[in-house]
Amino acid sequence: MGFIKNFMRKGFKISSPYVMDNTPVYHVPEEEGTLGRALDSGVVTVNEDVTDIEQEKEIVSHEKVHVDQMKRGDLSYTDENIIWKGKKYSRKYNKKSPWEKEAYSKEIKAKK
Numbered sequence: 001m002g003f004i005k006n007f008m009r010k011g012f013k014i015s016s017p018y019v020m021d022n023t024p025v026y027h028v029p030e031e032e033g034t035l036g037r038a039l040d041s042g043v044v045t046v047n048e049d050v051t052d053i054e055q056e057k058e059i060v061s062h063e064k065v066h067v068d069q070m071k072r073g074d075l076s077y078t079d080e081n082i083i084w085k086g087k088k089y090s091r092k093y094n095k096k097s098p099w100e101k102e103a104y105s106k107e108i109k110a111k112k
């Protein structure tokens, strides 16, 4: 549970997650611009500022694609890099990367 240690170190209080299809989802304080994260522990985090349920569904479904990518061995990350199918990439967010393209194509779009 490396991620819990991380949050503790940063002094975040964590409340219990809710569980969606076996994926625990936590609401956490986040930097602006980051809506969700998929951790390699199989956990999804959502920015606690997100209050719209449709937006939340979209974020969680998107991050769950990344969890799946990690579970099947295509995606992993270090402090500096993202590794996709054995190749290193920058951790800088890139909407056109193969892992993001897949996540955007499979996410459940919010009703607007």
Ligand SMILES: [Zn+2]
Binding pocket: 062, 066, 099, 100, 103
């Ligand atoms: Zn993504």
